[in-house]
Amino acid sequence: MQRSNRHFFLCLSFLLALATSALAAPNETVLYSFPGGVSGANPYGGLIADKTGALYGTTGGGGNSNQCNLGSGCGTVFMLTPPSWTPTVLYSFQGPSSGDGAGPQASLVFDKKGALYGTTASGGKFGQGAVFKLTPPAQQGGAWTETVLYSFAGGTDGSNPASALIFDGTTLLGTTPTGGASNFGTIFQLTPPKKKTAAWTEAILYNFTGRGDGGKPYSGLVLKTGALYGTTLDGGPSSQGEVFKLSPPAVKGQAWTIATVYGFTGGSDGGKPYAGVVFGKLGVLYGTTGLGGAGGYGTVFALTPGKNGAP
Numbered sequence: 527m528q529r530s531n532r533h534f535f536l537c538l539s540f541l542l543a544l545a546t547s548a549l550a551a552p553n554e555t556v557l558y559s560f561p562g563g564v565s566g567a568n569p570y571g572g573l574i575a576d577k578t579g580a581l582y583g584t585t586g587g588g589g590n591s592n593q594c595n596l597g598s599g600c601g602t603v604f605m606l607t608p609p610s611w612t613p614t615v616l617y618s619f620q621g622p623s624s625g626d627g628a629g630p631q632a633s634l635v636f637d638k639k640g641a642l643y644g645t646t647a648s649g650g651k652f653g654q655g656a657v658f659k660l661t662p663p664a665q666q667g668g669a670w671t672e673t674v675l676y677s678f679a680g681g682t683d684g685s686n687p688a689s690a691l692i693f694d695g696t697t698l699l700g701t702t703p704t705g706g707a708s709n710f711g712t713i714f715q716l717t718p719p720k721k722k723t724a725a726w727t728e729a730i731l732y733n734f735t736g737r738g739d740g741g742k743p744y745s746g747l748v749l750k751t752g753a754l755y756g757t758t759l760d761g762g763p764s765s766q767g768e769v770f771k772l773s774p775p776a777v778k779g780q781a782w783t784i785a786t787v788y789g790f791t792g793g794s795d796g797g798k799p800y801a802g803v804v805f806g807k808l809g810v811l812y813g814t815t816g817l818g819g820a821g822g823y824g825t826v827f828a829l830t831p832g833k834n835g836a837p
């Protein structure tokens with residue numbers, strides 16, 4: 527009898543273990559597979575969602591233009607609508623010949639009225655990338671309207687933006703990995719015009735030098751108490767990239783001030799951060815590095831504020 531009970535409980539334990547394992551196992555569902563062509567191809571950026579649960583994103587290729595990538599398209603902005611995740615191409619970029627953007631690499635951001643904003647890594651008036659706005663139609667089912675808000679010129683201006691934008695309430699903020707005074711990238715700000723017919727105004731908040739202050743920021747920014755935080759792929763004290771803080775001036779019109787929150791060494795602490803950072807509880811910054819770490823294949827890191835509250 528004891529042996530029978532023992533056998534029963536062993537079998538029960540085994541079945542419970544299997545059930546627990548099945549519940550704990552991740553379950554991936556492919557919501558949509560891009561077919562290429564006019565429907566879009568190669569989504570590099572992340573997704574954002576609206577209040578209904580619809581998903582919005584960009585593709586670096588595909589679309590209805592033949593001006594880019596040997597005719598494979600200049601990229602799209604798309605929407606996936608639940609519950610069947612029906613795909614809709616909201617806009618196909620037309621590329622350099624029209625002055626439109628091309629090759630978006632990053633995710634999008636909404637404004638309060640439901641318009642979408644983003645960047646393209648190429649295209650625009652000068653072929654160095656652009657910032658665009660997509661305005662939703664007045665009536666459901668109508669066409670979205672695209673407007674190029676700013677075309678990067680390269681040189682002392684930024685070029686080839688690969689990051690998402692953020693709003694600080696009114697203006698748009700972002701990074702470019704190239705261009706600027708030293709060709710190591712910039713942090714820029716776009717201010718909307720007071721009149722609808724006027725152009726948005728760009729200001730370079732900071733030019734990276736590629737030395738102790740970092741260089742080539744591919745990631746977007748996060749805003750906290752007026753300061754901007756992000757990462758650079760290169761530069762920093764060990765030339766392995768860094769996490770930086772850009773603080774606004776005490777007096778309007780003066781220069782913003784950059785500080786290295788942490789400089790990676792490329793060793794066990796990681797190196798070459800490509801993505802940005804996020805704030806967690808108690809001011810802790812979290813992020814990833816593409817290289818370094820114990821195995822040399824990258825890390826997930828946390829930066830804890832010091833006693834004085836920095837960063």
